[in-house]
Amino acid sequence: MAAMIKKIGVIGSGQMGNGIAHVAALAGLDVVLNDVSSDRVKSAMATINGNLSRQVAKKIITEDARKQALGRIVSTETMEGLSDCDLVIESAVEKEEIKRKIFHDLCAVLKPEAIVASNTSSISITRLAASTDRPERFIGIHFMNPVPLMELVELIRGIATDDATFDAAKEFVTRLGKQVAVSEDFPAFIVNRILLPMINEAIYTLYEGVGNVEAIDAAMKLGAHHPMGPLELADFIGLDTCLSIMQVLHEGLADSKYRPCPLLVKYVEAGWLGRKTQRGFYDYRGDKPVPTR
Numbered sequence: 001m002a003a004m005i006k007k008i009g010v011i012g013s014g015q016m017g018n019g020i021a022h023v024a025a026l027a028g029l030d031v032v033l034n035d036v037s038s039d040r041v042k043s044a045m046a047t048i049n050g051n052l053s054r055q056v057a058k059k060i061i062t063e064d065a066r067k068q069a070l071g072r073i074v075s076t077e078t079m080e081g082l083s084d085c086d087l088v089i090e091s092a093v094e095k096e097e098i099k100r101k102i103f104h105d106l107c108a109v110l111k112p113e114a115i116v117a118s119n120t121s122s123i124s125i126t127r128l129a130a131s132t133d134r135p136e137r138f139i140g141i142h143f144m145n146p147v148p149l150m151e152l153v154e155l156i157r158g159i160a161t162d163d164a165t166f167d168a169a170k171e172f173v174t175r176l177g178k179q180v181a182v183s184e185d186f187p188a189f190i191v192n193r194i195l196l197p198m199i200n201e202a203i204y205t206l207y208e209g210v211g212n213v214e215a216i217d218a219a220m221k222l223g224a225h226h227p228m229g230p231l232e233l234a235d236f237i238g239l240d241t242c243l244s245i246m247q248v249l250h251e252g253l254a255d256s257k258y259r260p261c262p263l264l265v266k267y268v269e270a271g272w273l274g275r276k277t278q279r280g281f282y283d284y285r286g287d288k289p290v291p292t293r
């Protein structure tokens with residue numbers, strides 16, 4: 001069944017979209033990468049090339065594999081450019097109305113037998129599927145950041161997702177060399193249901209003055225052996241994405257324990273979204289990151 005997936009489309013060429021394009025092209029799939037502007041896609045292609053080159057330098061892949069992978073990725077700014085893909089993975093911003101609009105425009109031109117997936121971190125797959133013309137061929141394929149390095153991909157079936165779609169998605173993920181964890185369709189699935197409340201709590205710890213940025217991150221890196229401190233990780237994920245996930249948890253589970261920290265809201269309102277805007281809990285504009293609190 002999964003042999004049918006030869007060509008994939010990726011919508012949104014940010015940090016996750018370019019990572020998905022990178023691993024799929026390395027695995028031998030043809031990739032069409034879509035974003036709203038040509039500048040965005042150009043910068044994504046440069047990032048992919050940089051990350052592939054690092055893998056060559058570390059002897060993880062060969063120079064030939066880098067060239068071949070790059071040659072398999074084409075870019076498009078239109079939905080028509082995705083029309084003959086076997087699988088399209090949406091990885092645009094974590095905003096339900098934007099994703100719905102993308103699925104509406106995509107399904108109008110995409111071949112009927114193609115599978116549509118979302119890389120959403122938190123939003124109901126059943127609800128997103130219901131906004132398409134093919135809920136039975138819709139699934140959550142949730143990659144982890146950074147995509148080329150993280151082993152896990154969560155698969156989330158919506159209420160209508162059929163077995164053929166699930167099997168094809170599982171085979172696709174396995175072909176990329178990733179491990180699958182199956183999650184039921186509840187807010188933020190498994191990883192983010194556990195990880196994001198921890199990050200939100202770290203932000204409350206900062207907000208309440210229990211520790212400063214450096215102390216909180218050092219505490220969790222050295223005291224709990226986390227590879228990144230929670231505030232460093234929040235900046236890495238993107239504070240807008242962190243806030244959206246907490247909002248989905250708060251609204252979807254109606255429990256005050258998921259209340260987004262007001263300090264997180266303030267950073268997002270300031271446009272301090274973390275690494276992608278060069279400022280978040282750290283300021284990345286200098287030689288090394290400097291805590292902002």
Ligand SMILES: CC(=O)CC(=O)SCCNC(=O)CCNC(=O)[C@H](O)C(C)(C)COP(=O)(O)OP(=O)(O)OC[C@H]1O[C@@H](n2cnc3c(N)ncnc32)[C@H](O)[C@@H]1OP(=O)(O)O
Nearest residue numbers: 051054055121143144145146147148149191192227228237
């Ligand atoms: C929000 C969601 O919906 C779900 C999520 O994804 S939640 C986030 C999940 N991810 C995490 O928790 C990540 C936690 N952090 C880590 O595991 C590690 O810090 C890490 C794997 C990111 C980096 O590991 P590290 O040992 O510190 O290595 P580091 O020296 O920074 O990088 C090692 C190599 O990784 C690669 N790498 C690092 N960042 C990368 C990136 N963003 N993209 C691609 N490759 C990257 C590079 O090849 C790098 O090699 P160089 O040293 O030559 O540059």
Ligand SMILES: NC(=O)C1=CN([C@@H]2O[C@H](COP(=O)(O)OP(=O)(O)OC[C@H]3O[C@@H](n4cnc5c(N)ncnc54)[C@H](OP(=O)(O)O)[C@@H]3O)[C@@H](O)[C@H]2O)C=CC1
Nearest residue numbers: 012013014015016017035036091092093094120121145237
């Ligand atoms: N960050 C993370 O750690 C993880 C994120 N995710 C999920 O992946 C998705 C993407 O996140 P991430 O890559 O971090 O976000 P980024 O902000 O890095 O990238 C999002 C990209 O989508 C583009 N975009 C916005 N609207 C559209 C549109 N209508 N059509 C096409 N492209 C569009 C943005 O362009 P512009 O900037 O010009 O608006 C941007 O290039 C989200 O759903 C997120 O929750 C999943 C796992 C981990």
